[in-house]
Every structure is written in C-alpha cells, then in structure tokens.
Amino acid sequence: MVILMLRFYNTMTRKKEVFEPIEEGKVRLYSCGLTVYDYAHIGNLRAYVFVDLLRRWLEYQGFNVKHVMNITDVDDKTIRGMQKESISLKQYTQRYIDAFFEDLQVLNIKKAKIVPKATEHIDEMVRLVETLMEKGYGYRGEDGSIYYAISRFKNYGKLSKMKLKKLKAGARVKVDEYGKEQASDFTLWKAWDPDDDNVFWETKLGKGRPGWHIECSAMSMKYLGETLDIHTGGVDNIFPHHENEIAQSEAATGKKFVNYWLHNEHLLIKGERMGKSLRNFYTLRDLLRMGHNPFAVRYFLLSTHYRKQFSFTLESLEAAKNTLQRLYDFMERLEEVERREGGKEIKELTEKARKDFENVMDYDLDISKALATVFNLVKEVNILIDQGRIDRAGAEQARNLMIDFDKVLGIFGDFWKRKEEKLPKEVEELIRKREEARKAKDWKTADTIRDKLRMMGIILVDTPEGVKWKKERSND
Numbered sequence: 049m050v051i052l053m054l055r056f057y058n059t060m061t062r063k064k065e066v067f068e069p070i071e072e073g074k075v076r077l078y079s080c081g082l083t084v085y086d087y088a089h090i091g092n093l094r095a096y097v098f099v100d101l102l103r104r105w106l107e108y109q110g111f112n113v114k115h116v117m118n119i120t121d122v123d124d125k126t127i128r129g130m131q132k133e134s135i136s137l138k139q140y141t142q143r144y145i146d147a148f149f150e151d152l153q154v155l156n157i158k159k160a161k162i163v164p165k166a167t168e169h170i171d172e173m174v175r176l177v178e179t180l181m182e183k184g185y186g187y188r189g190e191d192g193s194i195y196y197a198i199s200r201f202k203n204y205g206k207l208s209k210m211k212l213k214k215l216k217a218g219a220r221v222k223v224d225e226y227g228k229e230q231a232s233d234f235t236l237w238k239a240w241d242p243d244d245d246n247v248f249w250e251t252k253l254g255k256g257r258p259g260w261h262i263e264c265s266a267m268s269m270k271y272l273g274e275t276l277d278i279h280t281g282g283v284d285n286i287f288p289h290h291e292n293e294i295a296q297s298e299a300a301t302g303k304k305f306v307n308y309w310l311h312n313e314h315l316l317i318k319g320e321r322m323g324k325s326l327r328n329f330y331t332l333r334d335l336l337r338m339g340h341n342p343f344a345v346r347y348f349l350l351s352t353h354y355r356k357q358f359s360f361t362l363e364s365l366e367a368a369k370n371t372l373q374r375l376y377d378f379m380e381r382l383e384e385v386e387r388r389e390g391g392k393e394i395k396e397l398t399e400k401a402r403k404d405f406e407n408v409m410d411y412d413l414d415i416s417k418a419l420a421t422v423f424n425l426v427k428e429v430n431i432l433i434d435q436g437r438i439d440r441a442g443a444e445q446a447r448n449l450m451i452d453f454d455k456v457l458g459i460f461g462d463f464w465k466r467k468e469e470k471l472p473k474e475v476e477e478l479i480r481k482r483e484e485a486r487k488a489k490d491w492k493t494a495d496t497i498r499d500k501l502r503m504m505g506i507i508l509v510d511t512p513e514g515v516k517w518k519k520e521r522s523n524d
C-alpha cells in the first residue's frame with residue numbers, strides 16, 4: 049500500500065517528497081529522545097508532540113509504525129550533573145527518565161514501542177566503532193580516544209549543507225555539542241579521564257565511554273535495521289548530531305541510513321529560543337502548578353506547523369484552553385440532539401470535512417489547515433443544530449467524525465467517553481447520599497463520601513449546575 053498523496057518535507061533534499069516506505073504498510077521511525085540531565089522544558093516537549101502527531105497520522109493512514117526513541121543517559125551533561133550532586137549516574141538520570149515519561153503521559157503522547165537506553169547498549173556501540181576502525185574511518189588519538197575522520201567520508205556535510213572547504217582535516221573536537229564553525233573529527237569513544245569520575249566501561253576499545261553520536265547510530269540500527277524510513281529531531285540536531293549519525297552509519301554499512309529526515313523548529317519565548325542555557329523556559333510541571341490544563345498545553349504545542357517557529361506566552365496558552373472548550377461544548381451539544389428527523393446536509397458536511405482533513409494532513413502534516421477544517425465543521429453543524437436541521441443519527445455521524453479526528457489530535461482525553469459510561473449502582477447511591485448531606489449542610493459526611501468515591505476512582509466536581517463526576521485517568 050503506497051499512499052501516493054502522503055508527502056513530507058525532507059531536510060536532506062529540502063523538498064516535499066512523496067512518502068514511500070521500505071516495506072509496504074510499515075514505517076521504521078526513529079526519534080532522538082531526551083538527554084536526561086534535567087526536566088524537559090516545553091520547548092523540548094514540542095519535539096515529542098510533533099513526533100506523536102506524525103506517528104498518529106501514519107497510524108490513521110493504516111501504517112504499522114515501529115517507533116523507537118532512545119534515552120541519552122550518558123554524555124557530557126549527565127556526567128556533570130551527577131558530579132554536582134555526588135550521586136551515581138544511574139540515580140541521577142533515573143529521576144529525569146521517570147519525570148520525562150510522566151510528562152509524555154500527561155501530554156497524551158503515545159509511548160514509543162522501544163525505548164532503548166544508551167547505557168544498556170555499550171556492546172553495540174563498541175562493535176560499531178570497531179567496524180569503523182577496520183574500515184579506516186575511526187582512528188585513535190594521542191589521548192587514547194577514538195575519533196571519526198570526517199575527511200574520509202566524502203559526503204560529510206550533506207544534511208546540513210555545509211561547505212566542505214570549511215572542514216579542517218585532522219582538527220578534533222572532544223565535546224558532544226559544537227557548532228558548524230567547529231566542524232572537525234569527533235569522538236566515537238572517549239578514553240577515561242578523571243573528569244569522567246566513576247563513569248566508564250572496560251571494553252575492547254579500552255576504558256572509557258561512548259560519544260553521544262555513536263549512541264543513536266548503534267541503537268537505531270539495532271532495532272530498525274541499516275536503513276530507516278524516518279528519523280526525527282529538533283533543527284538543532286541537524287548539526288553535528290545527525291550529520292555525524294549519517295557519517296557513522298553509512299560508513300559502517302555502505303547503505304543509505306535514512307530515507308526521510310524530519311526536523312521540528314524551536315519554540316520561542318520573547319523572541320529567543322527557549323533553552324536551558326538561556327534560563328528562559330517553563331517546564332510542564334511549572335505550567336500545571338500554575339493551574340493550566342495539560343490538554344491546553346498539548347493543543348498549544350500541536351497547533352502550529354512543526355517547521356514553523358512560534359512564541360510561547362501565557363496568554364496564548366489561555367487562548368488554547370478557550371479553543372478546546374469550544375470543541376468540548378460542541379461535543380456536549382451533539383449529545384443533546386434528539387430530533388427524529390433532519391436534513392441531508394450533515395452527510396455531505398462530514399464527508400467533505402473528512403476528505404479536507406486527510407488531504408491537508410497528507411501534505412506534510414498541515415495542522416493549521418486541518419484545525420481550520422475541524423472548526424469550520426463545528427461552525428456549520430452548530431448552525432444546523434440552531435435551525436433544527438439535524439437529527440440524532442446526523443449528530444452521531446458528526447460525533448464519530450470528531451472522535452476519528454481526535455485519534456490524530458489527541459486533545460479530548462476521555463472527555464467524550466464520559467456520557468457513555470454508566471455508573472455502578474452503589475456509586476450512584478453514594479452520590480445521591482452526598483447530595484442529601486450537602487443539602488442538610490452536613491459537610492463532614494459529604495466529604496467522607498467524596499473521599500470514598502475518590503478511592504473508587506470517581507472524582508466529583510461541584511458546578512453551578514449541580515454535581516458532575518469524572519473517572520480518574522488510568523495510567524496505561
């Protein structure tokens with residue numbers, strides 16, 4: 049099954065290309081995961097909301113997506129962080145790994161099928177470095193570390209479109225992160241030095257640890273094979289990280305490493321890139337503590353095209369919340385339609401909306417147009433409801449379409465399931481008793497019942513229209 053209309057902007061060619069998977073119906077997708085040296089800020093999380101949208105869209109189109117996202121749990125930054133707190137690397141990184149997965153779950157981001165940790169794949173990295181040495185791309189420097197000779201790889205710079213003449217043969221860089229102007233031989237394996245403390249592995253390559261770039265080459269190829277369909281990351285990964293991944297993987301296998309490179313842009317704050325080093329960031333935790341709704345955060349991060357920069361402000365987050373509320377109100381309104389007879393317009397409207405949504409999403413995930421389609425549908429159907437031109441079956445049709453859209457958008461949570469679920473008799477009875485207690489101003493009993501319900505996973509919300517309930521989100 050080749051969907052001829054599905055296109056992605058490929059950073060390698062700087063063009064929108066028709067997507068053709070290596071294997072029919074399957075997608076091998078690799079995403080650079082977080083370097084776990086701190087909590088993710090929402091600029092980092094934008095990358096994962098983008099990957100989630102990409103994956104959900106591929107799945108909506110019927111692909112079986114094998115998604116791998118690594119965790120970088122050993123590199124310069126994690127070692128520095130561990131030293132500052134005088135704890136083990138594992139203790140230090142585990143805190144941020146747990147927090148990261150919590151953040152992903154709160155943002156309704158589907159977990160990758162495989163989440164390899166760098167520290168658990170040292171053998172694969174060592175083998176890859178050995179291959180590169182055998183083939184003449186890796187060499188040992190005087191400091192005992194092993195470097196990649198970029199002058200040996202004739203297409204070095206093809207992803208970032210670097211001018212080759214700027215490359216200084218033989219110049220070396222030992223840190224994991226560096227700029228284009230510093231392009232030089234980079235470390236595959238770092239020989240142990242006192243700065244690394246107790247972080248080292250005794251391997252055939254000597255006592256030391258892997259460089260950051262070899263980690264992703266080794267883990268992606270282990271789980272997805274020598275050629276991947278799609279590799280994602282932030283634009284800041286293009287150089288040096290992804291350039292170096294290509295150099296390592298293609299030199300080792302002699303095959304093309306990745307068919308489609310997809311990169312998301314930065315989230316800005318006050319005109320600058322949101323980043324740890326600039327200290328101008330919000331974590332998801334910060335926003336939740338301020339009382340913001342996680343689905344509003346997701347909607348905010350999702351609603352601008354992934355290749356566009358955009359700015360974070362608290363006002364825009366508030367606006368995202370109000371936009372979501374319009375969708376929730378619409379879903380509730382659809383539930384209330386009870387007419388037995390209605391016009392034929394709804395069928396036409398929903399069919400057109402579905403087609404429009406699919407067409408624009410197929411065109412490099414054009415989310416702005418996709419959302420415009422959704423809101424246009426909401427507007428048109430609201431008019432039908434106002435004018436009594438929609439029946440129960442029609443409302444059901446609109447509702448089902450919205451639920452299909454939400455398989456891609458992931459912004460409703462379990463909101464739309466609420467009315468379908470019947471409460472067990474005893475729960476209903478408890479809610480009724482609590483209402484009685486409240487009417488009698490017996491707050492103690494009312495609170496005891498509320499606590500009891502909470503233990504059963506039912507949360508009560510007192511609203512001006514009376515008490516409403518919802519089920520606690522399960523942690524699956």
Ligand SMILES: [Zn+2]
Nearest residue numbers: 080081264289
């Ligand atoms: Zn990576």
